[in-house]
Amino acid sequence: MKLFYSPTSPFVRKVMVVAHELGIADKIELQRVLVSPHLPNPELAAFNPLMKLPTLLADNGEVLFGSQLICEFLDHAHGARLFPQSxxxxxxxxxxxxxxxxxxxxxxxxxxxxxxxxxxxxxxxxxxxxxxxxxxxxxxxxxxxxxxxxxxxxxxxxxxxxxxxxxxxxxxxxxxxxxxxxxxxxxxxxxxxxxxxxxxxxxxxxxxx
Missing domain, CATH: 1.20.1050.10 (Glutathione S-transferase Yfyf (Class Pi); Chain A, domain 2)
Structure with missing residues (x-):
């Protein structure tokens, strides 16, 4: 998996904390991206038209963006421990x-x-x-x-x-x-x-x- 990230983004950090809690942090390759609310970013736009972080490229080629969706995807794929089922x-x-x-x-x-x-x-x-x-x-x-x-x-x-x-x-x-x-x-x-x-x-x- 590849995660497009910024080192001080709290939403990226949330995803990575989830990854560490699930024991899969070493399976995520990080691709640092510079983002700005006012400037285009063709590299990120190719995967996420909103050009926002975090954006995840899954192993099957699926692209997910938004920290909540990415966290839920990781949890569902690796044990379903952090999102309660009840x-x-x-x-x-x-x-x-x-x-x-x-x-x-x-x-x-x-x-x-x-x-x-x-x-x-x-x-x-x-x-x-x-x-x-x-x-x-x-x-x-x-x-x-x-x-x-x-x-x-x-x-x-x-x-x-x-x-x-x-x-x-x-x-x-x-x-x-x-x-x-x-x-x-x-x-x-x-x-x-x-x-x-x-x-x-x-x-x-x-x-x-």
Missing amino acids: PSIRWRVGRLHALADGMLEAGIACREDLHRYGRMEADTWTDGRKMKIFQGLDYLESVTDELASQVNIATIAVAVAISWLRFREFINDLVPTTPKLAIWHQEFVSRSSMLQTKPAEDSLGWKSR
């Missing part, structure tokens, strides 16, 4: 997964606004987006016991989202406002799958070319 549990997990992705999307939009408009003009937009992030953190604090129950796609997505928000300095210290979430996150990021995918520009410890 409908009642699956929807709860899916809700937290969607929340984590939404928080990431809000954070990424903040950064795009800042680059596009400059700090002063972007403030009106970023205030609303940051509100979504902090409301999301408050919600996660209220369901921390649910997060602590097991490793699944929701816990992976939440851990990756919080780590990226810290990496991009949207949040610094979780303890004062979300103490239970802070403890849970500190424990989760000590997992091997998180340590092996920690973003450090080019030094990700992944097989890439």
